[in-house]
Amino acid sequence: MKMPTVKYQKGDTVMGRWPGSSLYYQVKVLGFDSKSQLYTVIYKDGTELELKEQDIKNVTGFQTRSRSRSRSRSPGRRRSRSRSPARTTRRSSSRTAAAVAATAITESTQSSRRDTRLKDTVEVRLSPVEQTKAAENSSNNKHEKKEENNTASKVIEKSEAKVEAESEKNQGPYNLRRRKADGDAKPAEAKPDQPEKKAKEAAAPSTIPSAPLDFGGKIGAYFWLLFLPAWVLFVILQGNLTDPSLINAPPPLPPLDTFWDAQALCFVILWILFQALLYILPVGKLSEGMPLRSGVRLKYRTNGFFAIMVSAIVVAVAVHQGADLTYIHSHFLQLATATFIISVLLSIYLYVRSRYAASEELALGGNSGNVVYDFFKGRELNPRIKNFDLKFFCEMRPGLIGWCLINFAMALAEMKKHNLDAPSYAMILVNLFQLLYVVDGLWNEEAILTTMDLMHDGFGFMLAFGDLVWVPFTYTLQAYYLVLHPNALSLPAVIAIVTLKLIGFYIFRKSNSEKNAFRRNPSNPKLSHLKTIPTATGKSLLVSGWWGVVRHPNYLGDLIMALAWSLPCGFSHLLPWYYMIYFIILLVHRDSRDMSECRRKYGSAWDEYCRTVRYRIIPRVY
Numbered sequence: 001m002k003m004p005t006v007k008y009q010k011g012d013t014v015m016g017r018w019p020g021s022s023l024y025y026q027v028k029v030l031g032f033d034s035k036s037q038l039y040t041v042i043y044k045d046g047t048e049l050e051l052k053e054q055d056i057k058n059v060t061g062f063q064t065r066s067r068s069r070s071r072s073r074s075p076g077r078r079r080s081r082s083r084s085p086a087r088t089t090r091r092s093s094s095r096t097a098a099a100v101a102a103t104a105i106t107e108s109t110q111s112s113r114r115d116t117r118l119k120d121t122v123e124v125r126l127s128p129v130e131q132t133k134a135a136e137n138s139s140n141n142k143h144e145k146k147e148e149n150n151t152a153s154k155v156i157e158k159s160e161a162k163v164e165a166e167s168e169k170n171q172g173p174y175n176l177r178r179r180k181a182d183g184d185a186k187p188a189e190a191k192p193d194q195p196e197k198k199a200k201e202a203a204a205p206s207t208i209p210s211a212p213l214d215f216g217g218k219i220g221a222y223f224w225l226l227f228l229p230a231w232v233l234f235v236i237l238q239g240n241l242t243d244p245s246l247i248n249a250p251p252p253l254p255p256l257d258t259f260w261d262a263q264a265l266c267f268v269i270l271w272i273l274f275q276a277l278l279y280i281l282p283v284g285k286l287s288e289g290m291p292l293r294s295g296v297r298l299k300y301r302t303n304g305f306f307a308i309m310v311s312a313i314v315v316a317v318a319v320h321q322g323a324d325l326t327y328i329h330s331h332f333l334q335l336a337t338a339t340f341i342i343s344v345l346l347s348i349y350l351y352v353r354s355r356y357a358a359s360e361e362l363a364l365g366g367n368s369g370n371v372v373y374d375f376f377k378g379r380e381l382n383p384r385i386k387n388f389d390l391k392f393f394c395e396m397r398p399g400l401i402g403w404c405l406i407n408f409a410m411a412l413a414e415m416k417k418h419n420l421d422a423p424s425y426a427m428i429l430v431n432l433f434q435l436l437y438v439v440d441g442l443w444n445e446e447a448i449l450t451t452m453d454l455m456h457d458g459f460g461f462m463l464a465f466g467d468l469v470w471v472p473f474t475y476t477l478q479a480y481y482l483v484l485h486p487n488a489l490s491l492p493a494v495i496a497i498v499t500l501k502l503i504g505f506y507i508f509r510k511s512n513s514e515k516n517a518f519r520r521n522p523s524n525p526k527l528s529h530l531k532t533i534p535t536a537t538g539k540s541l542l543v544s545g546w547w548g549v550v551r552h553p554n555y556l557g558d559l560i561m562a563l564a565w566s567l568p569c570g571f572s573h574l575l576p577w578y579y580m581i582y583f584i585i586l587l588v589h590r591d592s593r594d595m596s597e598c599r600r601k602y603g604s605a606w607d608e609y610c611r612t613v614r615y616r617i618i619p620r621v622y
């Protein structure tokens, strides 16, 4: 960059104020943009920011800040055990841009959220220095003090209103740029029909970091590809046995031709097309997803509740017209096989199209270069055909609504099998509990846009199979089990199980809604009583409310609900407890995946959060 005649020159070592605080760090000037009148500076750990001239000072007139003074002043110190910058640096394994953020715990009130944030900035990770008295008294500084509030409040406005998109787009008075060390640069791939894009990407190295391999890496991917379908087959066959113990040896494989049923395939295709039709109808809200790396926010048609209502009406009419839904029970294996074939075809399509996707459209994981691993994990973050979002659709519609349809069919099958006028209590509970879970998910469909799957995971075999096969054919195992293995429940047992379910549901819904509301609008007045930790990405972390109890309160609620789903099936067999066992494993693994991802994103701010909120899922236990 050619430097015009400006106060500070490229290469100068100066003191740069950290946005939102009155602390200065030694920085090097990288350049000056005459248009925006901002200096690009680099901090010692490699973080780049754009600063105004007022926020830059000459090194003379500064002295090293005494840490104890800095810390004892800090309101946040009262909340945190280990605040030594040195210690934090040692403990933090993956320092990102956040590692230099002024990590503060802020308590905001409705009226003075911004001011409080400014006052409460308590900790920095570089060796902060402050100006000498002489320098502080200078007239220049008086002006600067006034300006400090202006500029800092701009930062907060930025981080509270349109935070993510703007920080990524490099707009506004300060820019927190991605650190170069955020990940390995990957060779750019571009769509052949987008020569402009290709040229641009070839010129600039791709910013897509490849995340560390998950799920046991490349070998693990082979394993899961074989194990997951085999497991679905195993539990379906077990469900038909008189003694369906999970620890029994697998039943003998039925002849191959029993797997295939063309009619079953037609039903599955019809069901998916029907759901796709409901999804594209211009009914319901168009919700915005979280900002992507490019700053773009995709739009999603969140009409899931409408879709399940219409589906229920259509199914009711079909049953009234004589359709025999017990077909689903008697052809469970064939329906699962047909859906499996569709999920494999879909995964192949997803992998092939991801080879043509631009690098900015790829997820952080799933780009290892190993075909099998990438096929399994998924490469493209939001594969779309025009506005039709494949990942969102698959996650929220055919499998999820199909789950309720299958449960309902199992209730009818139970009545048929045992000549009942009504389903058993156990079957009713399982049906109602899971229906509530699905309907709630669809009612709050927008909230899915802030979950890990939608924000971070690529769409590949794992999710395609998970959404289309795993959910409808294994999450229904309790109802499937009850058809052949009835379990009588006393009234007190029913009351106890319903109470447990409601407690779990309350925790699950409240915590998910709190995070979703906060992510969508961090300055939401309803959340102003909550404490937050700002991070260098512009986003903050909730540190009180539900997210101050444990790091994943939503998982806790979900697990309590899972317990309530299995209890109606009794303790005679392990099969109906499969979901509970699987779910513990899934959520513990998800929690650790999320931990690594958040540590990568938020650096020391995340470490700070973990020190403040010590337990992951169960208070005082885990």
Ligand SMILES: NC(=O)C1=CN([C@@H]2O[C@H](COP(=O)(O)OP(=O)(O)OC[C@H]3O[C@@H](n4cnc5c(N)ncnc54)[C@H](OP(=O)(O)O)[C@@H]3O)[C@@H](O)[C@H]2O)C=CC1
Binding pocket: 450, 451, 452, 453, 455, 508, 512, 515, 518, 519, 539, 540, 541, 542, 543, 547, 551, 552, 554, 555, 558, 586, 590, 594, 597, 598, 609
């Ligand atoms: N039934 C089932 O099979 C499954 C159900 N679920 C349920 O789906 C829901 C979503 O789960 P999942 O996507 O795994 O995870 P979360 O909804 O918990 O999302 C995790 C993300 O939330 C953000 N976050 C974490 N801590 C904080 C905080 N303190 N303050 C603000 N934001 C924070 C981070 O993203 P960022 O900071 O980038 O916004 C983090 O990556 C859960 O209720 C879970 O139980 C999940 C898996 C399977």
Ligand SMILES: CC(C)CCC[C@@H](C)[C@H]1CC=C2C3=C(CC[C@@]21C)[C@@]1(C)CC[C@H](O)C(C)(C)[C@@H]1CC3
Binding pocket: 228, 395, 396, 400, 437, 438, 440, 441, 442, 448, 451, 453, 462, 463, 465, 466, 467, 470, 471
């Ligand atoms: C096959 C693998 C071993 C695991 C696949 C995992 C998937 C089945 C799950 C990953 C996250 C999910 C969510 C839901 C269903 C299961 C999958 C797809 C969810 C849609 C269920 C309904 C909830 O209300 C929810 C919060 C919207 C869930 C979001 C995550």
